Amino acid sequence: MDAVVKRLLRDAGRTYAEEAGIPLKDQPGPLFRLVVLSNLLSARIGAEIAMAAARELFEASGGTARGLARLTWQQRVDALDRGHYVRYDESTATHLGDMADLVLDRYGGDLRRLAIEAGRDPERAAELLREFPGIGQVGVDIFCREAQLIWPWLRPYIDGLALKGAERLGLPADPKRLADEVPDKDLARFAAALVRVARDKKLAESILKG
Template sequence: MDTVVKKLLHESGGTFAEEVGIPLKDQPAALFKLLVLTNLLSARIPSDIALSAARELFEAGGGTPRGMSRLTWQERVDALGRGRYVRYDESTASRLGDMAEIVQDKYKGDLRRLAVEAERDPKKAAELLQEFPGIGPTGVDIFCREAQAIWPWLRPYVDGQVKKGAERLGLPTDAGELAARVPDKDLARLTAALVRVARDKKLADAVKAA
């Protein structure tokens, strides 16, 4: 692992899921929470607000499909408001409820079934993910970047935002070459850090100055 990558992981090495307290495990609750976080991060809203809103929703009981469904629309709106996710709170509250219903109806509450239905093919997984309201190509990238820590068949998942961050630091933008810079277990952390670099020039400068 070279100096730039070591510095990057030290400065900003956690995944977005870890930052919210989501354990990166191949378990129904963890995968659903990641899907909720993905939905929140997909909107044009600062990531820190999306993370805060996710914490509030989970604390309110929305950390499982059944729990999210049991929350009333107003309870979801209120949780989003406490997280300062106010610009899209009403539409997002509806989407989250619909999303939870789909997870329960189609996947029996367990998103590991999505991996099975996708035949562990990233392209098929992307199509299935976009069946959830509020998740488009950007959401697919968010979910798969994080989920590659859980589902090895997604690796290496390197999207445009990751490549932008890599380019800023003079790192390779080729997925295979970039993945080779870290052990497999650290790839999701590296891609999350590079997304932060893509969005934050000051962070990029701090890493390069090391």
């Protein structure tokens, strides 16, 4: 493994799900929490704030589709505010409630059914994810980058932002060549680390210096 890649994984190789307190498993609860986190991270707001807001929602019983749907709009707003997610709190509270309803109505609260409906095809999965209120292409990229840890059929998922991080480090700007740099089990945290580098020039510089 390239020395730069080793330092990258050492210094920044933590998935956003892990940081938000979501132990990813191929189960309804963790998958729903990941799509909530993806929704929150999609906004033009700091990742730390988005993850704090996610933790507040989960603590308020919003970590499952049924639990989030049962929260009132005001309870969702209050949870977001406790996480300092204040700029987009009202619109996001609406999106999250509508998303929970859609997950319940279409997938019975279980996003493993989305994988089945998509035929485990990444492009079809992206189309289905974009049907969720508040999830655009940015949210799709976040979800799929992280979900490749437990859904091997998404691998390798290295989106444009991750490629920007790779470019900063002088790594191959091609998803398949990049994926060859790490074992499959490390692809999710590798992609997350590349995104962190894309967003933080000082982090990139420190990794290059060694």
